[in-house]
Amino acid sequence: MKTFPNGIDCYLETHFEISGAIATEFAKNTPTAVVADRHSAQGHGGLYELAEELTDLFEKEHAGVVWDGEYFEEIDAFIKKHLYA
Secondary structure (H helix, E strand, C coil), X not given: XXXXXXXXXXXXXXXXXXXXXXXXXXXXXXXXXXXXHHHXXXXXXHHHHHHHHHHHHHHHHCCCCCCCCCHHHHHHHHHHXXXXX
């Protein structure tokens, strides 16, 4: 059973941001290796899994954090680290 360390609303917001970043990369002629490799190996389903995996990781790493305006900086840094590494 899936758990939501910061509640379902925060999970969905994070999933939206990560999915958007993955979709943006996928739409490029030369997406990042992370996105291209996952799609090549698993198709669209692999991109769905990637979005879920990254959302779970971000939420776990930030369990219990009460955001005070720095959420977008944190999610942007996380996305850069995990999609562009």
